[in-house]
Amino acid sequence: MAGEHIESSPMPQIMPKQETHNKETIVELYNALAQGNTDTVAGLLATDLEWWFHGPSHCQYMMKVLTGESPVIEFRFEPRSVTAIDDRVIAEGWEGAQAYWVHVWTLKDGLITQFREYFNTWLTVRDLKPVGWAHRSPTLWQSQPRDLYKRSLPGLILGI
Numbered sequence: 001m002a003g004e005h006i007e008s009s010p011m012p013q014i015m016p017k018q019e020t021h022n023k024e025t026i027v028e029l030y031n032a033l034a035q036g037n038t039d040t041v042a043g044l045l046a047t048d049l050e051w052w053f054h055g056p057s058h059c060q061y062m063m064k065v066l067t068g069e070s071p072v073i074e075f076r077f078e079p080r081s082v083t084a085i086d087d088r089v090i091a092e093g094w095e096g097a098q099a100y101w102v103h104v105w106t107l108k109d110g111l112i113t114q115f116r117e118y119f120n121t122w123l124t125v126r127d128l129k130p131v132g133w134a135h136r137s138p139t140l141w142q143s144q145p146r147d148l149y150k151r152s153l154p155g156l157i158l159g160i
Helices: 016-037 038-044 061-067
Strands: 043-053 082-086 088-095 097-110 111-119 122-126 137-141 155-157
Touching: 016 038, 016 082, 016 088, 016 097, 016 111, 038 043, 043 061, 061 111, 097 122
Parallel strands: 043 111, 122 155
Antiparallel strands: 082 088, 088 097, 097 111, 122 137
8 A cells, every 4th residue: 555655744743642542543444444444444433433525426436435335446545645534534536647645534543434535626624612702714725636737626724
């Protein structure tokens, strides 16, 4: 799997222990998927996993794998970057000019409880929590597809 290919975003400070654990859990998930280890994958997912998808309907590869609808992995998800932010982990990957994806995983007590998949969609993650009397929306994460200059992607903002 792409364990050695995964880039980490530069961090200005040390990542809290829970964020480190969440990131390790998601890396373990992608490694298990690459090895076809369905028992490990199932053990990382909550039984009531909430799922949301944005992109062309024929590109719902990950959900087909997670639900067992597709016994064969039609698309190999090899994250190029994995970033932990609070209780979420964002994984990003691209395969040439036709496939760019972002996965946003939410974890609670070591289990994946929510999965948001964005396929061929530019994503910006912003902090929407008010700080004191002022309300700020700093960008926490932004898509970085390598071939963006060649095409246009629809954009979404995810507030956390």
